[in-house]
Amino acid sequence: MTGMTAPHTSFSPADNPRLGLRERKKIKTREAIRTAMYALVAEQGYDATTIEQIAERAEVSPSTVYRYFPTKEDIVLTDEYDPLIMAELRARPADEPWPVSLRHVMHRAIRMGMKEDPVVSRLRTRLMVEVPAVRSRMMESMSSTGRMLRQAIGERTGLDPDSLEVRVYAMSIVGGLLETSMYWAEQEHEPDYDALIDRALNVIEHGLPPENH
C-alpha cells in the first residue's frame, strides 16, 4: 500500500529505473515464472510439475505463462547464449586463427553462465540428461546455434556460410559441445568444465588421440 518496492537481495534488469513500469513488470513476471518453475522442479521433479502449479506460485494465470514461454521446456532452458557468443566471436582479433578464437569464446561463455548462476546451470544440464523433452528441446536449439556459428565462420574464413562444408563443420562443433555438457552432467558436474571443453575441441580439431597399447 505504500508504493514502496519490496527489498531485493539481488539486482536484476527489473530494477532499472530507465525502463517504464510496464517493461519492468514484464521482466519481473518472466523472472517469477522461471523462479517458480525451478523451485517446483527441485521439489517434485520436472514431469510432476504442471503449468498450473507454476502459474499459481508465480501469482499469474496459466494464460500468462504461455504468453511468456511457448513451451514448458523453454521455461527451463531459454537464456540466449547465442548472441553473446556471436558478439564475443566478432570481438576477437581478425587475424587470430579460427580455432583459437573459438576456444577463447567458449571458455568465456561457460564462465559467464557459471558465475551468473551455477545452481541453475547445473539443474539445467541435469534436466538435459534426465528429461527427454528437455534434451530434445536443447537439441532443437542446437540448429539455431549452428546457424549462428556458421555465420561467424563465414565472416572469419571467407567461406560461404551456406555451403555444405561450413554447415557440417559448424554442426559437428555444436554436437561435440552438447555431448560435452551431457558428459559433465553425467559425471555429477565434478570435472572442470573448462578442461572438458578443451579436450572436446582438441578432438574436433585433430580427431581422436592415438590409441596407446
Place this chain on the structure above:
Amino acid sequence: MTGMTAPHTSFSPADNPRLGLRERKKIKTREAIRTAMYALVAEQGYDATTIEQIAERAEVSPSTVYRYFPTKEDIVLTDEYDPLIMAELRARPADEPWPVSLRHVMHRAIRMGMKEDPVVSRLRTRLMVEVPAVRSRMMESMSSTGRMLRQAIGERTGLDPDSLEVRVYAMSIVGGLLETSMYWAEQEHEPDYDALIDRALNVIEHGLPPENH
C-alpha cells in the same frame, strides 16, 4: 470366408509363413498404421493429421496406434538403421583405417534406405526440415545412434567408448551427417546424396577446406 489371403503387390515380413498368425498380424498392423500416416501426411500435412484419422484409415482403434508407436513422430521416423550400421561396421576388415570403414558403411546404409523406398525416405527428410517436432525427435534418436557409434569406435580403436574423446568424436560425426541430410532435403533432394556424404566426411576428417581468395 474362403480362408485365402488377399493378393499382395509387394512382399513383406508379414507374408513369412514361419511366423504364427499372431506375429504376422502384428507386423501387418504396424505397416498399416505407417502407410495410413504417410498417405494422410501427403494429403493434409503433418500437423493436420490426427491419431484418430490415422487409426480410422488403418482400421484400428486409437488405442492400438499408441500401442504400436509411443509418439506420433515415431510413426514417421522409426526404422532402425542403427543395428544395420553396427553390423556393417563390424563386417569391415579389422585392419581397415577407421574413416574408410565409416565411409563405406554410410554409403551402404544410404543406398539401402533409398532403394527400399525413395519416396518415404524423401518425405521423411522433408518433414525433418519442416516440422520441428519431427526434427526434434530425429535429433533425439541421434543420441542413441551416437552411443552405438562410439561402441563401434571403441571396438575398432581400442579407446574407451565412454571417454569424453570418443563420445565427442561420435557425436560430431552424427551431427555432421544429420546436417547433411537436412541440406539434402533443403536442396529438394536434387544433389547426389552419396557425394554429399563424402564431402561431409571430408570436413569431419580434415576440417574446413582452405579458403580460396
Place this chain on the structure above:
DNA sequence: CTGGATTTTGAGAGCTACTCTCATTTCATG
C-alpha cells in the same frame, strides 16, 4: 474340435500441454 489360458484389441475416462477468443484491468500520454 473343444475349452481354457494368454495375448491383443477396443472403448472410454482422464490428464495436461497448448491455442484462441473476448472481456477486464493496468499502464502510458496528451
Place this chain on the structure above:
DNA sequence: CATGAAATGAGAGTAGCTCTCAAAATCCAG
C-alpha cells in the same frame, strides 16, 4: 483525467498420450 494501447485473466476447445477393464482373437492341450 480521459483516451488509447497493452497486458492479463477466464474459459472453452483441441489433441497427444496414459490407464483401466472388458470383449475378442489366437494359441495350445487334451
